[in-house]
Amino acid sequence: MPDDAAPPPFTADDFAARQQRALREALDAGLDGVLVTPGPDLVWLTGYQPTAITERLTLLALTPDRPATLLVPRLERGDAESAAGAPALAFADWSDGDDPYAASSGLLRPGGRYGVSDSAWALHLLGLQRAVAGSSYVGLTEGLPMLRAVKGDDELARLAAAGAAADRAYEEIVGVRFAGRRETEVAADLADLLRRFGHEQVDFTVVGSGPNGANPHHEAGSRVIEEGDLVVLDFGGLRYGYGSDTTRTVSVGEPSARQQEVHDVVRAAQQAGVDAVRPGVACQEIDRAARAVIEEAGYGPQFLHRTGHGIGVTTHEPPYMVEGEQQPLVPGMCFSVEPGIYLAGELGVRIEDIVTVTDDGVRRLNSTDHGLRVVG
Structure with missing residues (x-):
């Protein structure tokens, strides 16, 4: 509770x-x-x-x-x-x-x-x-794209509480059995955990296993999760009226060298995106920083979406971290940093945190480990 x-x-x-x-x-x-x-x-x-x-x-x-x-x-x-x-x-x-x-x-x-x-x-x-x-x-x-973009302290407190609750749900879900269960079963577990830790509304529980992980917006389906799969877990909802949204990718059993390599690239890209956040930087620079790491590793075409979106009373709202968005970052803005690599028919990897711009840099509102966790 x-x-x-x-x-x-x-x-x-x-x-x-x-x-x-x-x-x-x-x-x-x-x-x-x-x-x-x-x-x-x-x-x-x-x-x-x-x-x-x-x-x-x-x-x-x-x-x-x-x-x-x-x-x-x-x-x-x-x-x-x-x-x-x-x-x-x-x-x-x-x-x-x-x-x-x-x-x-x-x-x-x-x-x-x-x-x-x-x-x-x-x-x-x-x-x-x-x-x-x-x-x-x-x-x-x-x-008025920035109308709700800059949050006050009272809104930041709600976003932080939502993020902490989502983190607790993740720490619990990695302890459940994945292999031999359907994606929908794990998604139901995630929804229950979000509610247990205080969410009044669950908006999404993406569970993309194996080749399904290569679809960034995969809906949890009937596929049975297998040993050797990577599984993309993207979940969130509302707590105290404000959103959570976090993604981690886990490995069912020990990952292969290729799986670990792709995850390492995404982890480095996500860190680069977060490191680029500071007041006055254009939104597009966050996308550029994360994308550069993935392109340098040779996976540029497999990064299919923008790097981030704003969050508040909805889970998607301005500002957007995407090429062409020149709106400068302002303290109090909150948004996701979520690069990914999607290899069609094989696997997907995404890592996502919600961050807020501070007076001198950035603060993460998610704190769970970014490593490739091994689950059973």
Whole structure:
């Protein structure tokens, strides 16, 4: 069971500060405001998550000419007013049979350009376009990519707790039997361990054995794990509302020389990526540092994906550690460093830690051994 104390909940003042920051950044970016529909942005800005995301419009409007306003279906208003950030909000509602877009048009101005949640339904976006003459919209990942990227101390504490819980799950899973069991069985063990150590939500448990490890997003399947396999274990979820995501590769029995060689290359690449993290460095430099090690070893074409992604209230969010991303690193940013080598039909190796940028460098939020662990 988890033995760390739960962090204090976020307050209405915390959510109000986030809303003000979001609006300020939107105006600085040349937008007229921010529109947020149900999903991670709404949770981060208000603490409110509808019990069921339906076709009924729920919309947070952050604009400079009125208080932060949450438009909700009338039947859900009571739940919304109970959210942690509700004291910082004004409320408006609409009833079944009303036109929700007409109700929302009073919150916006004709011809305005707004940032809108990536998760907004096309149904709602098209309705807003019809209701608000000349309005235009840009997804928040494009318009405000760093909105949730820089974490405060209270968010870092949650991410650290999630990472520590995932580490404990790994230390337990390497003690179970792998050989002769299906990938799905080991994946179920991992999910149970994440919950035992405090995760309220399990998002993924990748178990890629032998040739299945060469697929970076392999779903655990019915393959029976064999002696001599490498097994990629990539798992995570939410604890206290913030994400974990870690990968280790284990060997079922003693590894062959080739397996050990590939693992050593990935381990060196992962270390190089972490070593490159410091304030002011462009995100793409983390990718370049890890990729250079793999390319020098002759496996460049077998590194199939970016080196990392941001993490917070979701397990994938900006910033991204990928060629072409010139956003400089800032203290408080949190992201994965996860290079890999994937040899089709044979094996895969990936090693992943979550890190955060500090004032003078980097801090890992995962601390389990990076070596090639031997399991039974």
